[in-house]
Amino acid sequence: MSILVDKYTRLVVQGITGREGAFHTKQMIDYGTNVVAGVTPGKGGEWVFDTVPVFETVKEAVDATGANTSIIYVPARFAADAIIEAADAGVDLVVCITEGLPVLDMVQVRAYLDTTNTRLIGPNCPGLITPGAAKVGIIPGHILTPGNVGVVSRSGTLTYEVVYALTARGIGQSTAVGIGGDPINGTSFLDVLRMFQEDPATEQVIMIGEIGGTDEQKAAAFIKEKMTKPVTAFIAGQTAPPGRRMGHAGAIISGGEGTAAEKMAALKDAGARVARHPDEIAEIVASNLK
């Protein structure tokens, strides 16, 4: 078991013929992900790597191949429409890797998705991976190994760091989910924690947050009230100056809100073990196994 993606995932790649789309499609296929279709307007009827048919629209791709999950590699100016197109075509899960979506586009996208049954992961995220089953995104597959630790994170490379450290210690992962660094995204920490709590294959959870917003505080409230599995947390940006965007569009302390200190305090209060730096995360997880 796992969450969100597994061997039943049938993936359609939006923007499959672009440089990023093609490169990562190859990586996903090599990992064993079931990539059933691609979409690039103007290139319908072509084939990618001789095995993946390309369609004009997501609807066509879904109708022809039964795709249930979509991944988006299209440029930022087209990404909001790509997400809505995937939802309209009826896929269950849309993963948007694209960075740089205007935030008001995301306000509209979220308002629209709330009227559908489609879940969005991202945007501005590395995607997600269930080791040994399916990789949907850009997380390097070889650093993971199947196991029972669920990972959810706002940061790509920090996720890689932590997963790598776990794997090096022989500790495997159930699913690793990058929810993305934008101020408005499709899936929150709270959503993923709830799924991990219900997933029989997940025994403990790592949550990697950062400055900006209140998503971590909402997660802390859930951990306190509902979570029975151990949670190890880390918050990046303890030294970040207020009012400056630290790389991610959502990583900004504004109006005194969203500091690392308040998030760490909320998580500690909720019973999560909060690591001071990334190296400590795997140590804490390992100590929970003893």
Add this chain to the structure above:
Amino acid sequence: MLRISFFDPPPQKQYNAREPAGFPFLYSLHREQRGGIPLNLHAYQSKRIFGQYGIPVPKGEVATTRVLVDPAANIAKEIYLGAVLDRANRRVVLMASSEGGIDIEEVAAKTPEKIIKVAVHPFLGLRDHQARILADGIGIPRELVKDFIQIAKSLYTVFASVDANLAEINPLVITGDNKLMALDGKISVDDNALFRHPEIAELRDVEEEDPSEREARRYDLSYIHLDGEIGCMVNGAGLAMATMDIIKLYGGEPANFLDIGGGAQSEKVAAALRIILSDPRVKAVLINIFGGITRCDEVARGVLAAVSTLEKRVPFVVRLVGTNEEEGRRILAEANMITATSLADAAQKAVAAAKGEIQA
């Protein structure tokens, strides 16, 4: 931003010009009556504008490149009206307060009950009744409510049409002859949306930016200049923040935030190192790279090529983890760099190197 008061303002007749491109700073004379004119000014602004308009350069360390001069207004009451993105609720929120003319964050902190808010549904826009809730909540006189609704709806329209993060009128005033008038305003635009607003993108005044941050943007590097002595070069925003944090944890101060992004183009790496070392306070550099799809040996060669072009010499502490890390470490060890395996190890070595306690 600095908040500075001007004293001894010159008589109004001396500067009757209205600068057509007078955005984004407003020199609002009505505040003379308070004995000073607070202006939000940036540290990198030049002083030339004051001379141009025959305005004596104010006391203090101040200047701006653009000034908008308006006639003094007769103010009976000052109101705040703003539109801002509420990320927790994923909506644009309109806020109004009877406490105008001052910093709204201060009002929010001290007297939150004096701020009235309504959330706008993106498919419906701001509705009349929502604007009326604001008007009623802050006690707008009955005869001005219709005008207030019009102003609030226009503000939301502006916010949405320019992809703003923030659009505010502060103060919106009720004049002595009982009219509503917007005296000062501020709009902050979403960088990610500038592709559809080329006319706004053109307004960017690079003269007002930190020179090293300007240079970084040329190379598509995400860089923020800080005050410490340990330069950081990292791939990934989260890892870059975590690297700053751990330097501090071990007693150092980061000199910058820098995310070089994915890929290992040596040109970009070289530019990043040049920018870091252009800060005279930097005593050591910590390079922290996680190689995922990017290979560590490629990054190492990029760093090596970059370092050979640099004049300034400071100790380099390098941590490479992930794909082909051993090969990468071997390449850099040959280049006389301090290598580290864990992040904690790297941070401790960087702090020691900055203090001159260890050398490469």
